[in-house]
Amino acid sequence: MTFKKLEVPTSSITEVKKSPMDVFQQARKEKTGVYIFNREKIAGVMLTQELYESLVKELDDLRAKKEEIVVTNPPEATSQARSDELLELVKTKIVPNTTIAVKKLDEQLTDFGFSSKRDAFQGIDTLLEELQTTGKLTYVLAQANGTPFAIELIGEEDYQSTFVKKIIIKKILVKD
Known part of the structure; x- marks a missing residue:
């Protein structure tokens, strides 16, 4: 999944160095990650602990659901x-x-x-x-x-x- 630059908050490495807590506050306020740019390229994403843990939990839940969905007998294609x-x-x-x-x-x-x-x-x-x-x-x-x-x-x-x-x-x- 890719986002357009304007769909999520952004910050720069320089801003992170100056005040990382400001970037975390921005992520918490927007309830999403903040793209961190270094020389006009995305270097990474900063997330709050809560958002990170919710993403990991959601991923675990999806993996568990995927394991539950097993095709035991594919439908016969006779007609x-x-x-x-x-x-x-x-x-x-x-x-x-x-x-x-x-x-x-x-x-x-x-x-x-x-x-x-x-x-x-x-x-x-x-x-x-x-x-x-x-x-x-x-x-x-x-x-x-x-x-x-x-x-x-x-x-x-x-x-x-x-x-x-x-x-x-x-x-x-x-x-x-």
């Missing part, structure tokens, strides 16, 4: 209605017009029972290569009647991310 149901289930996890880490995307879809061109020994580079070559990622789910059911994710690699390989999902299509 158009089941295909639509599965597509809606996938769309709750993978939202079009968003950026997602390739590894996380692959894990979520394999949790639903889909398989991709990547195998256990290949990294996500295989998926990125498929995306660069075809402009899409294809995930296949075997149906009860033996006919494959596929989901195509149309998108492109997000080159702004430097540490984690991410892609921008533009569309999710169902292929029977």
Whole structure:
């Protein structure tokens, strides 16, 4: 999540050096973090203890809820209605017009029972290569009647991310 500079309070390293308590008071008053700039670049964020602890608690709660949500039996895709149901289930996890880490995307879809061109020994580079070559990622789910059911994710690699390989999902299509 990124904020515009005007959406949150800001301060400079110089101001922090002069009076760190003033920055904490600003954070407490605005009930948010204060972006600290050093030479026009964000160096960090100052939070009050209360805000930090509430963020950690919220994160812990979300992680606990995530562990509770386990797909034990993905819906069978034996008909158009089941295909639509599965597509809606996938769309709750993978939202079009968003950026997602390739590894996380692959894990979520394999949790639903889909398989991709990547195998256990290949990294996500295989998926990125498929995306660069075809402009899409294809995930296949075997149906009860033996006919494959596929989901195509149309998108492109997000080159702004430097540490984690991410892609921008533009569309999710169902292929029977």
